[in-house]
Amino acid sequence: MDGDEHPRDGTALPPPASVWIDTTPETSYEPLSGDREVDVAVVGGGITGLTAAAELTDAGEDVAVIESDRIVRGVTGRTTAKVTAQHGLIYDHLRSTVGDELARGYAEANQRAIEHIAETVERRDVDCDFGRTPAYTYTDSPDERGKIAAEVEAAKALGLPARFVEDTPLPFDVEAAIRVDDQARFHPREYLLALAESVAGAGNHVFERTKAREIEGGRRNRVVTDRGTVTAETVVVATHFPILDRRLFFARLYPERSYVLAVRASDVPTEGLYYRPGEPMRSLRTHVAGEEDLVLVGGEGHKTGHGHGPERYERLERYARERFDVEEIPYRWSTQDYSTPDRIPFVGRVGPTTDGILVGTGFGGWGMTNGTAAGRLLADLALGRSAPYRRVYDPTRFSVAALRTALGENAHVAKEFVGGWAEGMRDDDATTPAPGEARVVRRGRRPVGLYRDEGGDLHAVSAVCTHMDCIVNWNDAEKSWDCPCHGSRFDPDGAVLDGPAVEDLPTRPFDG
Ligand SMILES: Cc1cc2nc3c(=O)[nH]c(=O)nc-3n(C[C@H](O)[C@H](O)[C@H](O)COP(=O)(O)OP(=O)(O)OC[C@H]3O[C@@H](n4cnc5c(N)ncnc54)[C@H](O)[C@@H]3O)c2cc1C
Ligand code: FES
Incomplete structure (x- = not known):
């Protein structure tokens, strides 16, 4: 995959790669x-x-x-592998929507999962940087203090070891936070x-x-x-x-894609998992990488297939540089998860x-x-x-x-189906993209996804998602075709990267 240029000074950015994948051997089953x-x-x-x-x-x-x-x-x-039962502002919400019994069950199931991982690491003697650490859900807005206090009360009522704090080990001030002890981090x-x-x-x-x-x-x-x-x-x-x-x-289910930077800084907090809910959501955690510590900075979530682009990494970087003494950013990557109603x-x-x-x-x-x-x-x-x-x-x-x-959440889906895709598209829209660019063009009655790589080669695939026929959009940050309906993703030659699609996008002959 081609590297991108840094928008600030034009220097080459590292190609997207996860620190977890990069620091472990490839398997060969x-x-x-x-x-x-x-x-x-x-x-x-x-x-x-x-x-x-x-x-x-x-x-x-x-x-x-x-x-x-x-x-x-x-x-x-x-x-980002924060191993915690403190999932942002969730327990006050769950108590008022599904009731105390299910909310308590959810808290317990997640607490027990931490203990299960700890026991597994011990029993199987797994070397995976497993360590106990507190989790913080924080806010920097005085308006949000009440929400934090309500969440502390809800978490305590459901049996979690939560307390209200105003200080954290982060190198910047927060207004208020929920602290839950004995959570964990590991190398997944x-x-x-x-x-x-x-x-x-x-x-x-x-x-x-x-x-x-x-x-x-x-x-x-x-x-x-x-x-x-x-x-x-x-x-x-x-x-x-x-x-x-x-x-x-x-x-x-609806997919949300978000972005992560692994940052080398002189003031990485020695402990803690940090989550700032709301806009902009931010996730922070320390990863002990051999001799040095990195801080993983996550956020910039959006629905898959809508509003992706390198500016997401740029905003995360700005956030990191404003709060940490950043020396280098060796890794950046993105991925997606699904939520239920x-x-x-x-x-x-x-x-x-x-x-x-x-x-x-x-x-x-x-x-x-x-x-x-x-x-x-x-x-x-x-x-x-x-x-x-x-x-x-x-x-x-x-x-x-x-x-x-x-x-x-899924109201946009009907608009994305193949039926109305060509409305407003003129025949002369069928021009081919410049190197590094991509677009969907009309070929007869068919939508075709065209991507011209940095070397000048044109990759042409059907732009109709093989799951349920929505039209895919180009994701410039990851160089992939992403489906705005249910989150399937395909590489420039149409191979499935993420489901629910199981069939690749067929390639299309194109002589532009
Ligand atoms: C940016 C980001 C940060 C996150 N950080 C945290 C965090 O700090 N803490 C936390 O608790 N959670 C976090 N999450 C969520 C967490 O990472 C995911 O919920 C979890 O990893 C999902 O695991 P999984 O096993 O369901 O899916 P996956 O890990 O994706 O596993 C599914 C597997 O199925 C395979 N597969 C798919 N289709 C087929 C097929 N047709 N045939 C065979 N195999 C197939 C895939 O190749 C894949 O290997 C984060 C999510 C995101 C997006
Ligand atoms: S139509 Fe469902 S993922 Fe594309």
Whole structure:
């Protein structure tokens, strides 16, 4: 991928790369070859899938993990990995919307997930920079003090060790913050590569470069992949956005893309996970990288396929430089997560008639604990064990208020479908882009996505998303075609980068 120029002084920016992926070895598990039968097929090798697979392996199940790319290179390979049950301003909201019982269940499930990670690190002796640290949700606005105080009371009432503070270890002042002790941070890839090794080491299977195309329910469930079919008693769909559209997940989940810088500075705080809710949202945490510490600065979230661009990195950099003594910015990257209308993930059986198909999704930017809780819950359900937080996360739950939120969040979707795409586009719009640029043009009745790379080569693909026919938009920050409807992403040659789409965009001959 081409590097960009810094808009301030024209110097070359490092190409987007995650510090987690860059500092760990590439995996090389073999693809599936032919057909197989197992007890449980786990589709997706991120934190949800690998946590479930490790639990199932420990319970003696015959498990196959099916991963379309290499494991832990999806969202989990690009997270900021704050391991906390303090998810911004959430508990006051949950108490007033879903009630104390479910709100308490959510807080407990996430607290237990931290303990599960701590126990796993200890039991398996995983070297992954795991360390306890407090989490802070802070504000710099006097108007927000009341919200912080209300959140402290709600979190305490639900059993979290929360308190109201006015000072943090950050090198700048805050107005007020919630402090929750005994939360954690880790290197997510080191942790999860160790879990994958434990799965493979026990004689189970991790199949990489094996794309699930379809999941068929029946007496025995089947995962149909591009390399063969895996038949299983239970299928765990842990593909981030579920690749099966039963229960209309695409209408109840909305994607948000956000950006991260890893910053080398002389005043990195020695401890703490920091989150500033509202506009602009900011996320900060220290990452101990060998001899030196980096601070990860995150934020600039927006709906996938809408309003992307290098200026997002620029605003984050300005924020970092105004608050830290920045020496260098060695990494920058971006990724996306999905939210549900009531802010609680969907984890469990997809429906009453599909007993053996389970799903975990919608972590709303808090998948280190929610994804761990999901992996454990999915393993419990597959094993027929009691599953304590099953009701909290039930994917079949329904409320009118949540439906209203979903309709509001997805109101733009109808406009993006292929039917009306060419309105207003004249034939002479079909000019080809200059090097480094991209556009959607009309070719007969077909929309074609054109990108001319820095070397002058033209890449032409169908601009119709293979999930449900929305027109994709060019994302200049990541050099990808992003779908504004449900968040699928494709590389310049049409290969799927992020689902729910499972089919690539077909290439189109173009002689411009
Ligand atoms: C910028 C950013 C920062 C974040 N920071 C935090 C944080 O500090 N703390 C926190 O708790 N959470 C954070 N999150 C959220 C968290 O990272 C995610 O919720 C979590 O990583 C999602 O894990 P997953 O296992 O569901 O998905 P993934 O890690 O994406 O795993 C899904 C896997 O499925 C594979 N797959 C997809 N389709 C197929 C297919 N058809 N066949 C086979 N395999 C397939 C993918 O390749 C991928 O490997 C952040 C999110 C973002 C966007
Ligand atoms: S992701 Fe659903 S139409 Fe593109």
